[in-house]
Amino acid sequence: MLGLEDLSREEILAVLDTAESFAEVSRRDRKKVPALLGRIVFNLFFENSTRTRTSFSLAAKRLSADVQDFSASVSSISKGETFIDTAKNIEAMGCDVMVVRHPTPGAPHLLSQHVSSSIINAGDGAHEHPTQGLLDLMTIRQAKGKIEGLTVALLGDISHSRVARSNIWGLLKLGAKVILCGPPTLVPRSMERLGCEVAYRLEDVLPRCDVINVLRIQFERQQGGLFPSVGEYSQFYMMTQDRVRLAKPDLLILAPGPINRGVELTPEVADGKHSAILDQVTNGLAVRMAVLYLLSGKMDARPAGE
């Protein structure tokens, strides 16, 4: 499970349908099923993300797997051991699934050539974050009943966003129209070649949107001079009540979080009736359970006695 670019429309829909059935598990009293009993899931996080890691851990535990966290800051990575060696060591401890978060695009792909465990990409640099893309699709489908034919805008730093890329692949495959909106330094024109519309003025885009996905501004980009200041960014691209009024009355607002209140969204919008931010978190759990569950089919294909 390395990215949504690699998945077919049918495979994406299969994950979403499976996730719906796991969402039901989460509403039960006893929130556990034995699907991954005896399996070991390792979270290999070479970059901090408490939210994603927690979501994966919880998803694995609800499937009765054993979960082990491995984070690079306390590891031998800092002592010069390579990323691949680290993963091989973890595999030697009997790991079945590696959930990998890494700052370099392609790092999970590299790993998949060196280990035989199932690998789930939990975010590789600015490349992909497939489970986030899937949970966004699931949230849109729940709210709108469909994805095909919708107009979905992604707002903000598209060029450095793995969430944007996974969203783009997923949305296009399921038949949505995708608009990418932000300052030109963060939304390169070459993105039109993916089949998206590129726009710089939010006011022009909003009236056409069914969904807007508000991406997080990474403050470290600001030093790179990609936009003049956070204040100027907010002036042009923050989702405010006034801007919400420009949109259709049933506009759905997503934000992958962690959100910067007062930068990408005002608190009223973040907590308002259009916002699906908390549904996304709930759906994230269901999507990750679905992905782990579907990968366990692959694990069961291993020779007996292992």
Added chain:
Amino acid sequence: MPTIQITGGRIIDPSQDIDQIGDVWISGGRIVPSDGGHDHADVVVDARGKIVCPGLIDVHVHLREPGQEEDETIATGAAAALAGGVTSVACMPNTLPPIDTQAAAEFVVLQGRRAKQANVFPVGCVSKGRKGEELAGLGQLVAGGAVAFTDDGAPVSNAGLMRRALEYSKMFDLVIMQHCQVMELTVGGVMNEGFESMRLGLGGMPAAAEDIMVARDIRLAEITGGRLHIQHISTARAVELVREGKRRGIRVTAEACPHHFTLTDEKLRSFDSNFKMNPPLRTADDVAAVIEGLKDGTIEILCTDHAPHAREKKMRELDQAPFGIVGLETLLPMTVTYLIEPGHLTWSEAIRKLTINAANLINLKNKGSLRPGADADVTVIDPSTTWTIQANQFRSKSWNTPYDGWEVRGRAHTVIVHGEVRHTLGGIVQESAASA
């Protein structure tokens, strides 16, 4: 030194406009006239069905010694050269420490002689310590054996320093080789900037970073009258700028490497660090422009930018793996398979770029030619053999190639350096029974 007769081969020597079947005779480490009255040879090389040409010269290799001997040494690099049919290499000064003094240049010359493989010629730094601040002792480097100057691995960013280098080097009539890259435009870049980098989420290096430096330096060559050589040209616009500069009579030359005429940035979709090089793999349009530049003579030199890196370094994540690939053992088959066989270059045109043009660039007066009296460096090529590149068979210490497993045509069969057979695939060299 043995007398050698290379018999029955197709002799291609662009320095004399020769392309004919015949014999080449070697005696005393030099080429001697084929009608010079020799009646016996100590060694006979049967070159029927083969091409006999001046030993190939690679003006752009990295041998990593001193300082990074885990990647390559002068001996292993020069052996890899021989295996690829290359009899002389010019090695870049970005070693640790860099080659910026007479003693450092002499060290390279000495290690090359000791290795007794291909000839090794040091290229000296343009700036002290390759820091890009002050001119290195160019004259002292020449005294130590330097054949050109470059800060390769990085550009001479400071325009004032580049101007002075082009001016000052005129007293030796040596060339300044420039790695053209505006560093401010490539911060964080690991591949060509464009559609592919955007799709993969990888940091990009725009073609303009190369184009702008090429334009700047051609103008500096114009106002100084110095000799400028554009290293590893990779963009369509840079080729156009060189073409235009030549048309205006400016002393500018350019080289291209096989990876820039065989591969595009789409290869990075594999996230394989063997496709990470600098300048990066560009687009299909750039590849077409490089080939066009080779065809019309804008790019007069073929070379490798042989950049060995030990396996553990290239196994890192893409942004942490170093730039560069090995090339010495794949230069010839890539040229045959992707330039000659598709009809972009004739044999003679390709060999010209690998021999006399390279010799002229670095002022090697007795190399790159089979005329009588020239140094007896000869490459015998089997043009029709089909073989599979296997990185684990390389004589280079490092195996970082994007061509592992490729099926190619053309291979060095016998390589003679300084009148000695120093490499052969076997079978065609015989001690002559008539040896007196």
